[in-house]
Amino acid sequence: MHISEGVLSAPVLIAGALGTGIGTFIGLKKISVEKVPQIALLSAAFFVASLVHVPLGPSSVHLVLNGLVGILLGLATFPALLVGLFLQALIFQFGGLTTLGVNTFNMAFPGVVVYYLFGPLVRSSRSLIAGVGAFLAGALAILLSGILVAFELTFTGESFKAAAKLILAAHLPVMIIEGIVTVLLVSFLKKVRPEIFGQEV
C-alpha cells in the first residue's frame, strides 16, 4: 500500500529517503551495465503485474509481489522498485515525490530480507522445500511491509494508531494470496525458465 503525500512527519520521510538512498546506492553498484536492460524489463513486468486485480470474495486485491522481486533481484530490488514506484507516482499519482523514499523502503526492504531468509529454500531443487520457501517469502514480505507502514504511522503521531491497525489488518488477506500466488509463480518459473533463479545480482 502506497502512503499518500502529506501524512507522515518529516523525520519519518527523511529516514525513509535515507534508507532507500543507501539501498539504491548498494543495489546500483551491484548491477553491471549489461544487467540494466534485464533489471529494467523485470521491473516493468512487476509494474504491470501490480496492476492485476485478483478476485477475493466480492472484492479484489492487486498483486504486490515484492517477495518474488526480492528473490529474483536480491539487492537490485531497491533500484528496481524505486523506478517502478517513481513511475507509478508520475502516471497514477499513487504515492508521490516526498513519500517515494518511504514507499520504496517499505516494499524493497522486505524483499531483500526474504531474499536472504528464503532465497536458498526457493532455489532448492526439491519442489516441496521450494514451495514452502516461496510461500513464506511471498507472505512475509507483505507482512513486513504492513508492519513498516504501521510503524511509520504510529511514529508520526499517536492519533494514527487506529489507522495503522486498520491498515495492518488489511494486509492479512493480501498476505495469504501473495503467499499462494508466489508459490504458483515460482513453480511456473522453475518449470519454464529455471535460469531466471540463477541470475540474481
Add this chain to the structure above:
Amino acid sequence: MKKENSFLKSCDPRVKFVLALLYAIIVAITYNFSLLVLASIFSLICLLLSGLSFFYYLKRLGLVNLFLVFVLITLPFTTPGEEVFKIKFLSASKEGVSLAFLIFFKSNLIILTTTALLSTSSIFELAHALHHLFLPSKLVQLLFFTFRYLHVIEKEFWRLKDAAVVRCFVPRTNLFTYRTMAYLVGSLIVRSYDRSQRVYEAMLCRSFNGTFPVYHHFHLRKKDILFGIFGVTYLVAILILC
C-alpha cells in the same frame, strides 16, 4: 486533454522538477495552516499556467488512493480533544477533525501542483531532466528502459488476458483463478527476461560499449530561469514567514 503550448508545457523540465520537489517537501512537512493557504496561491498559478483542463485534474484527484481514506476516517476519533460529534459510542474531536482536514488539504495540494508541473512533460523528458540534475546515470537508464518496455509488456499482458477470456476464463475466488493469474504473470516475467537479453544483444550489435550516449540536451531560456527564481523565492519566503 492537454492544450498545446501552455507555459508549463514549454518550460524546462529541470526547473519544473526542482520546483515540484521543493513544493512537495515544504507542504508535506508543515502543520501550519497559513503556510498552506499561501502555498495554494502558488498551486493556483501553476494550475493556470499548465493549460490542463479542470476535468483532467478531477480525474487525477479521483485516483487519490485507499490509504488516505484509512487515515481520514480514523483521525477524528483517535485524536484526543474537544468533542464535536458522536457516532454511537465513538466521539470525534475538534482537533481530530481539523487534523484530518489539514492532511486532506496537504495531500490534494501536492497532487494538484505536482500534476501541473510534471504532467506537462513526458516521462522521457523528465527522465532526461533527472539525468541532468543529480541522478546516477545507471538509475536514469533503468528508468528509460522500464518506461519504454512498460508499454510493450502491458500490451503483452492484455493479449494474454484476452487469450484466457477467449477460452472462457472467468475470474473467481478459487485456486484455479489464482493459478491462472500466476501463469499469466509468470509468462510475462519469462518473456520480459528473454526480451531483455535480446535488447542487450541489439545494443551490442549497435556497438554499445558500456556508456549510454546522450542525444538530447536542454537549454535554459530566460523565462525558465525567471520562473525558477520566482518559484524558489516564493516557496522559501513563505517557509520563513510562517
Add this chain to the structure above:
Amino acid sequence: MALLEIRNLCFGYPQHSVFEDFDFSIFPGETIGLMGPNGAGKTTLLRLIVGLIKPQRGEIIYKNRICREEKDFRFLRREVGLVFQDPDDQLFCPTVAEDIAFGPLNLGVPREKIPGLVKETLDILGLSGFEERVTYRLSGGEKRLVALGTVLAMKPKVLLLDEPTGDLDPRNIERLSKILNKLSAAKVVVSHDLSFLKTIAEKIYWLEDGKLSLYYDVSSYDSSRLISLDRSIFH
C-alpha cells in the same frame, strides 16, 4: 441459415472509422478466407466477433441470439474459438497438456475426461506424446499447432484464425492446411498467403476501407485463375 451473422456493424477509433454498416455471415461448415492490407481491420473484425472489443453500433448474432453484453459473448465464446496471430499470446501455461486443458476446464468438462481429450487433440495435430513438453520451449511451428489445439479442444462450431501461417515454412503450412481441411467447424481464416487460402477456403474475400469484396471463389472458377481485379498493389 447463418450460424453467425454480423449486421450493420459500426466500429471506429477516435481518429478513423474502421467499419460502417458492415454485414457478414458464416454458415455451418464453410471456410472463408480473408485478405486485405495491414490496418484494414481484419484482426479487429475477429476480435469484434468474440466480443473482446464492443462495436459502437450493430449486432453480432450467434445461433439467433443477439450478443451485446459480456454474458452474451461468454455464451458465444463457448462455441466460437479465436486463434491469435502470435502463438506466444495464446499459450501461457507451463506444459502443453495444461494449455490444451485450460479451455475445456473453463467449460466445465469433468477432470477425469481431460487427459483423454488432450491426447485426442494432440493426435489430430500430429503431436502425440507432447503432453508434458514445456510450451514456451517448443519450436515456432509446434507452438502454432498447440495454439490451434487449445481452441480445438473446446470443440468449436466456428473457428477464427488470424494469420495462422505466420512464419511457418512451406512444410508446416501444408501440415496446417491438412489439419484444417479435416475439421468440420466453420472457419474464417485471415491470411496474406493466397496460395494457402486456396487450399482451404471456398470463398476468399478482400477487406479494405471497411468493405468486403469477393476476391476468389473456388466453386465458380478454375483453381489456377484469379479474379482479375484492378488492384494497384499487384501492379
Add this chain to the structure above:
Amino acid sequence: MALLEIRNLCFGYPQHSVFEDFDFSIFPGETIGLMGPNGAGKTTLLRLIVGLIKPQRGEIIYKNRICREEKDFRFLRREVGLVFQDPDDQLFCPTVAEDIAFGPLNLGVPREKIPGLVKETLDILGLSGFEERVTYRLSGGEKRLVALGTVLAMKPKVLLLDEPTGDLDPRNIERLSKILNKLSAAKVVVSHDLSFLKTIAEKIYWLEDGKLSLYYDVSSYDSSRLISLDRSIFH
C-alpha cells in the same frame, strides 16, 4: 575476394548439432536470400556471424581478420549490422531520433553531425519528419522501417536481416524491397517469402540440416522459373 567468410563452422546445442563444417561467404554488394524450414538455424547463423553466440569450432573472417574474441566481433559489428526479427527488441530508445543516433554515437560520430545523419536515414526510409516520434507508438510497419534505419545509420558494409517482412502487407513489402534495392551494402536476408526474396536477391539458398543448397539464381535462370529440386514439400 569475399568480404565476410565462414569456414568450417561447427555449432550445436547439447541435444542436437546445427552446423557442422559449414562454409559461407558474402561478397561486396551482393544480396543473398536465405530460406529453410523453421528451426533450421537461419537466425542462429546471423547471430553467429555478429558474435552474439560463439561457435564451438571454425572461423568467421571479416576483411581478412579472423574473429574469435569479443573484441574482434566489436570490430566486425561496426560494419556488419543485424536487424532483429522483432522491432521492439531493436528499438529501445524513447524517440526515433535517439534510436537512430544510438549506433552512430557509439561509433564516435561527432554530435553535430548526428541530426543530419538522422534526417538522411529517415529520408531513405521515406519517414521524413519522424525524428521526435515516440518509438513505442509507431505502427508495426513503421517500427520495422525504423529498426532497419537504426542499422543503416551506421553505414554498414554488410546488412543481415531476419524475417524483415514479418507481418507486413504487400504494399509495405514492396516499399521495403525498394529501399533495400537502393542500398549498396551486401545483404543476407532470411525470409519465408520467396516472391519478396526474388525482388531483392541475386541468389537464394535453402538451409536445411546444416547444409546450404542453391535454391534460385537470378543471374542464370529466367525469373519465372524455379530451380527444380526434388523437395518433398512441393510434391
